[in-house]
Amino acid sequence: MENTHNITEFILLGLSQNKKIKNLCFLLFLFCYIAIWMGNTLIMISITHSQLMDQPMYFFLNYLALSDLCYTSTVTPKLITDLLAERNKISYNNCMTQLFTMHIFGGIEILILTAMAYDRYVAICKPLHYTSLMSRQRCNALVTACCAGGLLHSLVQGLLIFNLPFCGPNKIDHYFCDVYPLLKLVCTDTHTVGILVVANSGMMGLVTFVVLMLSYFLILCTIRAYPTESRSKALSTCSSHLTVVVLFFVPVLFIYIRPTTTFPVDKVFALFYTIITPMFNPLIYTLRNMEMKKALRKIWCQKPFLTGKHVI
DSSP: OOOOOOOOEEEEOOSOSOHHHHHHHHHHHHHHHHHHHHHHHHHHHHHHTSGGGGSHHHHHHHHHHHHHHHHHHTTHHHHHHHTTOSSOEEEHHHHHHHHHHHHHHHHHHHHHHHHHHHHHHHHHHOGGGHHHHTOHHHHHHHHHHHHHHHHHHHHHHHHHHTTSOBOSOOEESSSSOOHHHHHTTBSSOOHHHHHHHIIIIIHHHHHHHHHHHHHHHHHHHHHTTSOHHHHHHHHHHHHHHHHHHHHHHHHHHHHHSSOSOOOTTHHHHHHIIIIIHHHHHHHHHHHTOHHHHHHHHHHHSSHHHHTTOOOO
16 A cells, blocks of 8 residues: 655654653653552452452453553553653654554443443342343453454544545644544545544544443432442442543543544643553552452462462
8 A cells, every 4th residue: 555645753742841841740650650550460460369250340340450551551651751852753653553552442441341331230220130141251242342342443543544644744742643633734634534533432432421321320220229238339339430430531522522623731631541540440449349458458468379379
């Protein structure tokens, strides 16, 4: 396929050009990235080495932690190294690769959050059918569907962007390669492509968010009839997931649901779904979750784990 662009690299303008701010951001985001790896790895090891893996909610949480690590790793390492560099360059091929992989893992994360909401809906609204509806075979099928959905979303996004002509300028007003900042650099009319991008990214986010909110509305309606103790337990479980959903979806919808325009504040909102949410997910799911706390103590405070034996 013949290239329709004459740009071989892009310049990322990043979060700031101020040296002091860049140094401060370097320390902050380096700490965040280390915390993301430590927290999500801790969750994955604790779930896979305990009986929690048999429960659908934690089965999905394990994959959510993995998608968090993959998703943030498409953006954060480049951001951290760029904060120390004088001139932040990224080749055309690497830029397209970053765009493609970011939307794969972002799509997977959105769909896994939806699967987790479905799990909570079945557990609370259809408890007698929970075992059959959320069998391990069904959970594996849902995770496979999430991965296929993320790949399909990213392929569509890629087909819309990859063959567009980039003739200059080559400065991207962002800290990573994203669709809207790239569309500003295209030297042809992008009105139709912009509408298709909104339909692909924006509507995917909006539809899944509406489905999530509807599922929690049905859950709230159901638990009103529960005894106080059971209601509190159900609310505690669901509130963690709902917090993650709001932290992730609100910035995503702010950026992708509108027409193809960019604002300086977009970079701040993007930090929420690329760094802040993956960092806070482990805390949100463990601080108010007694089963996770027990699993953490059982795995990390007993000698069998240290000697390589699984605690069942």
